[in-house]
Amino acid sequence: MTVGFRVVEAGIATSVQDAGRPGYAHLGLGRSGIADQASAASLNRSVGNAETTPVLETAGGLVVECMSRSTVAASGWTAPRVVAGGEHIRIDPAPGQQWGYLAVASGLRGVPVLGSLSADTMAAITAISVTSGAHLEIGETRNVSLPDLIALPPHRHALTLIPGPHLDRFGSTALQLLVSTRWTVENNSRVGVRLSGGNVEVADGSASAASEPMVVGALQVPPSGSPIILGRDHPVTGGYPVIAVVDDASMSQALGAAIGTTLSFRLS
């Protein structure tokens, strides 16, 4: 391992993320992992990495200094670049995106916690601390032939939802309202994406039901009627009913939508 970067500005909600840590949900620990996997995967591919090689994830304002010559790709770039030691790189989310990423050839390195380098905000796990002044290690650099362009993930007009499993805990028009409303992203954290713009009717008494298992992308509806899309760091169980779950193919776009942007849904 060699020192790849020095953190100049830690930025907002910056962390190291990879594929996350499966296998511990029965102990109450969720999977975590890269929020917008499609964006990170295209950057990783462009520098010759596997799709879930550890990357830096930030809500903006991250500045790193490259400590040695390395091949990197960041959100908003059209192609990967070879940067020299001493060069500064600023990473922000691309327009309309909540999360920006920095991928480096051979990936960030560190000592995994329970098999992953992902920071889990819910579980207070930080394998690699990204604070200003920190040194981040990378793997041995090797020569890769770089593509000319970073492929952009597809952008869907409407995100696909798989209805259920708690449809019996909603009013009869709730699904219809969900797909006919243009939702605004109120807030977006690694735990969840809070939407506003409509009132999804929850059946009486449903809010106090027993906790049930949750999945990433579940649209939980609290009594307020404003849905929350569960993010990668969601608690493994939750008490609010789930009207639908974002389909895997639409997940990155749902979790990656910037605060203030709008989302529409369609049923699978």
Added chain:
Amino acid sequence: MKAIKGLDIAQMGSHGLLLRTDTYVPAVLGATIRDLALEGVSDVVLAETTLLVRCDHAAAQQAVQHRLEEVIKSYDENPLRVDREPIEIPVRYDGEDLEFVAEACSLSEEEVIRRHLGTTYVAAFCGFAPGFAYLSGLDSSLKLPRRDTPRTRVPAGTVAIAATYSAVYPQESPGGWHLIGSTSTELWDVARQPPALIEPGRQVRFVRQ
């Protein structure tokens, strides 16, 4: 949704299979499924009367569902795994809600402690936070709803009760349960395998310190 032998399976998104049951104990069924190490299964999430089998990828969901249906057809539930000694957790009954709990249950504080100590608990499931085990078996005279307003900060090691459960907060977190005591036993340690001291299905006894 498909009902087989007191259980139904519903899809929850493209990766999840939600099993609802009022016949089986989720911790036991979940352990059985985990022990099978089915191809394409990454996690089993447990709750009170439901469990969720999470698949590695969307393409695995259907095959896993068929395998689960087969497993359940021939499933004969063993009682909770009692082959292991109960975990003993030493408790100091110094919680700030002990007086409130005694009053609300029309018992003396000493009687609340005696009844809390007088049961062998079983970890029904873990949720809310890593290593937070919902321990069933709480004396029914101690059943109280959660606090109307959760506390923003409950220290690690706090022993608490709510509804039909007791629990120990593994890490500092917000919490709406009634705090009756504390322990210095480490409930969650990522350097340990498994990281949770109390796994679902394990028996637990509290002992007075």
